[in-house]
Amino acid sequence: MKFLTTNFVQCAVKSCHSSLTSFPLQYEECQLVQQEQDYNPEFIVHMLERLDWNAIVQVAKDLGNESLPANKPEDLDPIMEDSQAVLRDLHTLLVETQIVEGKMVCKNCGHIYYIKNSIPNFLLPPHLAN
C-alpha cells in the first residue's frame, strides 16, 4: 500500500465517519519498502492540490519521518529548479514508499486494521459491519 493511499482511507465503521478523529488512521509497527516508480512531476503537483496535508504530516510522523513542513508546499512548478527537489521528495514519499506490513488504528473507536503483503484489510467483523 502506497503512502499516498493513507490519504484516501479511513475507518470503515459508519459511526466513525462523522468523527474528526477517525482520519487519518494511526499507523503502527509498519514495515516500509521503497519501490521505484515512474517520476511524473505533473501528477504530484495536481495530486498535492487535493491532498489533506495535515494527514500526510501526521502519517509521516507515525512512520518516523518528522521532516515535512507544517504547511503544504505551494506554487510548485516542475520547470523551476527549487520546485524539482521538493517534487522529487514528495514522489519518493507518496508514490514510492510502500507499507507492506503494519497496523492501522482508528483514533475514534480503536478498531485495528492490518496490512499484510501490501494489502490493507478493511473488512469488519459482523458485529461492526455497516
Place this chain on the structure above:
Amino acid sequence: MLPTPEVKDIDYDKVYEPSEDSFLLLDCFEQEQDYIRKRFGNTSSPLITEIGSGSGIVSTFFAKHILPKSVVLTTDVNPHACQTTLNTAKQNQTENETLRLDAAQMNLTDAIRPKAIDVLIFNPPYVPASEVPDIPKDEADPTWLDLALLGGEDGMVTTWQVLNNLQTTLSQDQGVAYILFCARNKPDEVAEKMRRQGWQVDLIISRKAGWEVLSVLRFVRN
C-alpha cells in the same frame, strides 16, 4: 484497438475469470476515452476506484490506457482477488511505465473517504439469487467466488447499496460512475429511478452475451 491486459497464473477457482462482462467494460472505456480525458483535463490527478476488481483486468486496462496520470485504488472483499489484482497490474507494466495502483480488501467503498472517488467502476454480482452470500470467514473457504456472482433479488441488492451511496462516494464536480447491468436487473427502471434522484444516466454500450444482454450505464450528477 487498445490491447487487452495479459492475465496469467490466476486460480480461477478463487478469483472471477475475465468474461464477457469484463470485456464489455474494456470496450466501454475504449469508447469513452475521449469523454473521460476531457472530463479530467490536464490539471487534475483523479482517483479511480473499481469495486470488486477480481483479476484486475479492468483497472489495469484503465490505468494503462485510459488515464495514465490517475491513481487507482481497487477494492474487493476476496483476499485472493486483491492479491491477483496487484499481480495483474505488475505483470502489465513495463520498465518505463509503472502503474499507480493499490488494492484494498474492503466491502464496496466502506473505508474510502467521502467524495474522494472521481471515477467509480463496478461490475457487480448481478445474477438474481435468493440472497447475497455472506463473506467467508477464512481464506481457504471455497465459496469466495459466489460473492462475485450472486446479487440477491433481481441481482440488484449489492448494486443498490452502491447507487444509494453514490451521492457521498463520488467527488462533487467531476465524479462519474460506470456500472454494468444484465437485462434481468431491469436497467431501464434503475436508470429512471436514478434520474428522478437528480442523476444523468446514459447507456454507453450494450451487447448480447450468450443468453444475457449486458449493458454499461454512466452516472453523473445533473
